[in-house]
Amino acid sequence: MSALLGIDYGATHTKMLLVDGAHGDGPVVARESVRTGKLEELAESVRTFTAGRAVARFGITVAGTLDERSGVVGRSANMPWLDGVSPARTLTDLVGIPGVAVQDGVATAAAEAALGAGRGVEDVFVIALGTGIAGAHIVAGEVRAGAHGGAGEVGHIVIGGTHRCSCGQIGCLETLIGGAQLGRRWAELSPATGDPAATARDVVLAAESGNQGAEDALAQASDALARALLQISALLDPGVIVIGGGVARSPRWTVVPAFEKARRDATFHRLPDMRLAELGVWAGAHGAVLSAAEAPHQGSPSGLAAATCGSPRPAGG
Amino acid sequence: MSALLGIDYGATHTKMLLVDGAHGDGPVVARESVRTGKLEELAESVRTFTAGRAVARFGITVAGTLDERSGVVGRSANMPWLDGVSPARTLTDLVGIPGVAVQDGVATAAAEAALGAGRGVEDVFVIALGTGIAGAHIVAGEVRAGAHGGAGEVGHIVIGGTHRCSCGQIGCLETLIGGAQLGRRWAELSPATGDPAATARDVVLAAESGNQGAEDALAQASDALARALLQISALLDPGVIVIGGGVARSPRWTVVPAFEKARRDATFHRLPDMRLAELGVWAGAHGAVLSAAEAPHQGSPSGLAAATCGSPRPAGG
Structure with missing residues (x-):
């Protein structure tokens, strides 16, 4: 039986996942995380990882x-x-397996929608709360990319406050809850104890040890997220909203109070189910497998926005 | 040749439109506006209007x-x-023509997208600036109704200010540009000369005669609209945004400055073309014809289907 290979090619680590069958939702037969190298090293890792297995395609x-x-x-x-x-074409040339490339945020969102917290639901909006904030609306398995590929920019809807965002606007959601911003908000609210270079995890640890400024920064962040959830509901009315990413890893400080506040503040809104993401750090690799399963033609405006490279050939040995 | 009948059944006037052919985009063969009566009177008007003509279906x-x-x-x-x-069923029983019902805002938006300022564009977001504010995202001829029929509520995305909206939230777009709110904003900005019961047209006339408070209220309204245009662009990335409705009838005071401000304030956004609506007061009747052309079964989830996004719109107008 042939398998699909998902490669989540991250800046520090690369995760590889081998899934049985042709649809991307079969059993995981192997997975491995290696330190990231350039494409020649990646090819070597792929050869070792897939040795002796028939791989139909990679993402x-x-x-x-x-x-x-x-x-x-x-x-x-x-x-x-x-x-x-073109990483897919280069890797195809090196390992003899056809493959497609997919943007990492799209892969993560598609995987959460299809296999994670959104599985079984036709209409899912996925938010990744990381250093930046990514969003994707997935309906019937297709990512709604927008007319110019620009949809889902939930991090840059203007919520409030006076902070200039990296995008140039003032008051974007990302200025209040982006992982790179939480430490700065903490330092503003608590100049004596806050650390502008703190990570989201640092701010959570400070809040857990009773630091009021850290608590306030997180409360401000979750309030902002609640407002964004209501905007998404008003404009898109998704069936489920799924939230993951590093800042969601301590949900009781961020996501859970945001869900609660959105429910309290909703008026006419038909609030969707709101759920935490389930796939964790393997979501991107699962999404890469799904894009391999879709196997779109190059230039197709397909759901996963994946780009196919290399012509399908018999699985390499 | 048989025709389709569109009936825009408004509170004071009813517009009837007869369009040749089966697709709803053929030539208009007759149109008439009558004072609105109950369904029995409407049936009589329909009989007179369609006398001697073969009508395949009405919307x-x-x-x-x-x-x-x-x-x-x-x-x-x-x-x-x-x-x-069920107005369609009752009218069918009275006049012997099969028909479908469609929510008026959906009909207007679908007509502008297909036959008006959005024609030829696959991905159109239509905003109707009336007493209330309605929005609809139409892609490939289908209205994106959302998972619970609640999408497109652009009037109730929170923009700013301290005004309580009819929906219960504070700071909705509608509190700043809704036709029923403009007079109140004028009276707040200019207590001596403003009239809280003024219509949008009254406020425009006052601004044109140099009333500073009226000018300020309209500037505040168009600024708010600009912010909403940027939010729509960030989340949905439509191909074209079309704006119509009564408040858009003096575009140089509302819509045109909003388009200009959105273009100035855009940062990462891929701003769509922004256009004024073209069909005017006959848009709803054209949309009714289109829904007749689709001829869905009642209960079909299709775009214009048997009626539509029947979501309780908070303050639709």
């Missing part, structure tokens, strides 16, 4: 901008060797 | 909430004789 995530049609990376801030490269 | 708009499956009106604030009634 590989891209942490950066990706041209859907060509499969070429525009810019990858942390993996500059990918700039201007 | 009728409902100014109120509508259950998509049954075609039954939930509540019509200004036409209480429709509450709990």
Whole structure:
């Protein structure tokens, strides 16, 4: 029986996942995490990982901008060797397996919708609360990319406050709950004890040890998230909202109070089920497998916005 | 050749439109506006209007909430004789022509998307600036109703300010630009000259005659609309945004400055084309014709289907 290979090609670690069958939702037959190297090293890892197994196709995530049609990376801030490269085509040439590239946020969202907290629901909005904030609306398995590929920018809807966002607007959701911003908000609210360079986890630990400024920063963040949930509900009316990402890892400080506040503040809204993400750090690899299963043609405006590279050939040995 | 009949069944006037062919986009062969009566009087008007013509099917708009499956009106604030009634079924019994009901805002938006300012574009977001504010996202001819029929509530995304909206939230777009609110904002900004009961048209006339408070109220309204346009762009990335309705009838005071401000304030956004609506007061009747052309079975979840996004719209107008 042939398998699909998912590669979540992250800046520090690369996760590989082998899933039985042709649809991407079969049993996981192997998984492995390795330190990230350039594409030649990745090819070597793939050869070792898949040795002796028939692999029909792979999907590989891209942490950066990706041209859907060509499969070429525009810019990858942390993996500059990918700039201007088609990682799927290069890897196909190196390992003899056809494959597709998919933007990492899209892969994660598609996996949560299909296999994680959104499984069985037709209409799912997924929010990833990380250093930045990503969103994707997935309906009937298709990511709604928008007319110019720009939909789902939930991190940049204006919620309030006076902080200039990296995007140039003032008051974006990301300025209040983005992982890179929480420490700064803490330091503003508690100049004596706050650390502007603190990670989301640091802020949570401070709040748990009773630091009032940290608690206030998290409360401000979860209030902002609640407002964003109501906006999403008003404009899109999804069936389920799923929230994951690093900032969601201590849900009682961020996501759970946001769900509660959104429920309290809702008026006309038909609030969807709101759930925590389930797939954790393997979501991106599962999404890469799903994009391999979809096997779209290059240039197809397919749901996973994946770019196919390499012609299908018999599975390499 | 047989024709389709569109009936825009408004609280004071009813517009009837007869369109040749089966697709709803053919030539208009007749149109007439009559004073609105109950369904028996409407049937009489329909008989007179269609006398001697072969009518394949009609569509009728409902100014109120509508259950998509049954075609039954939930509540019509200004036409209480429709509450709990299926107007399409009743009219069919009276005139012997099969028909479907469609929520009026949906009909107007679908007509602007297909035949008006959005024609030829696959992905159109339509905003109706009336007493209330309605929105609808139409992609490939289908209204995106959301998982519970509640999508497109652009009037109730929170923009700012301290005003309590009819929906219960504070700071909804509608509190700043809704036709029923503009006079109140004028009176707040200019207690000596403003009239809280003024219509949008009154406020525009006052601004044109140099009243500073009226100018300020309109500037505040168009700023709020600009912010809403950016939110829509960030979350949905439509191909075109079309704006119509009574408040848009003096575009240089409301819609045009909002378009300009949105273009100035955009950062990462992929701003769509922004256009004024084109069909004017006949848009609803054209939308009713389109719903007749779709000829869905009542209960079909299709775009214009048997009626539509029957979500209770908080303050639709």
